[in-house]
Amino acid sequence: MRKTGKNINCLYCGKLFYIPQWRINNGGKYCSKACLYASQRGNVKNTGENNPNYGNGHPEGHKRITKYGYIEIKDSNFINTSNKYDKFVLEHRKIMSEYLNRPLKEYEHVHHINYIKTDNFLDNLYLCSSISEHTKITSSLHKLVNILLTKNILYFNKEDGKYYINENYL
Secondary structure: OOOOOEEEEOOOOOOEEEEOHHHHHOOOOOOOHHHHHHHHHOOOOOOHHHOOOOOOOOOOOOEEEOOOOOEEEEOOOOOOOOOOOOOEEEHHHHHHHHHHOOOOOOOOEEEEOOOOOOOOOHHHEEEEOOHHHHHHHHHHHHHHHHHHHHOOOEEEEOOOOEEEEOHHHO
16 A cells, blocks of 8 residues: 655754554644643753753763662763763763773672672672673672571561561570
8 A cells, every 4th residue: 555645854853754644634734642731731842052061062971760779870982881972871881991990891790799789889880791790790690689588687577668687696
């Protein structure tokens, strides 16, 4: 079946999109419902000079927390960036790389010894040669916790959903 619509620019965001003939006949001028609703509310598109980060983005050294709880830092000159577009790198990988004075290999992983993902001091970081080694490290802790639970040194409180050390073993 032959397409009878055409490519037009969204009146709100300017994006070029294909619109079928039936939408043209019904007044379709927007690429999405979000653009339609935003234009109806009178919102100004947050692009170009209307964007507060226009021209600079985040400055060098800016830190943010990833959705997984790790710290990322903006460093445009760093080789191992997690995102080639905005130049943010995981801080623990950057610290380990600078300590070793070489870029980390893609398969190398940096383990947080105390399991606090934002504690990026060098003495809390351990370089794993592979994901397999990192998995063995985390498995060893889980086995240790299992032993402590079996010996009643640790216990789980179902009322508050937390693990505790048994007072008799302190």
